[in-house]
Amino acid sequence: MPEKREILDLDELRKLRLADEGYVVITTGKQATIHKVNAECVSSTNFRLKVIINERKQGSYFWVDGVATAAREFPGAKRCRVCKPEVLLVDPSTFER
Numbered sequence: 001m002p003e004k005r006e007i008l009d010l011d012e013l014r015k016l017r018l019a020d021e022g023y024v025v026i027t028t029g030k031q032a033t034i035h036k037v038n039a040e041c042v043s044s045t046n047f048r049l050k051v052i053i054n055e056r057k058q059g060s061y062f063w064v065d066g067v068a069t070a071a072r073e074f075p076g077a078k079r080c081r082v083c084k085p086e087v088l089l090v091d092p093s094t095f096e097r
């Protein structure tokens with residue numbers, strides 16, 4: 001079963017990063033970007049700002065079990081050009097521009 005869940009606190013983010021499985025999708029308005037779960041672009045500083053201080057008004061963090069799930073759950077999702085999740089497996093045109 002494909003899995004997706006919203007990450008609501010830092011403790012959860014920390015656990016997911018320790019488990020080192022799946023991917024993180026960060027939404028900003030209608031745009032979703034897929035990151036590796038342990039990428040430096042998924043920082044606790046940004047998470048705290050976006051999810052806790054700004055109360056998810058401008059975007060949210062989600063965990064997904066794979067890039068395919070991310071693509072299905074977040075139509076038009078782009079792969080981060082910094083951490084390049086699944087660079088060899090997916091059409092390069094799906095990279096964030």
Ligand SMILES: [Zn+2]
Pocket residue numbers: 034035036039041042080081082083084
């Ligand atoms: Zn990234």
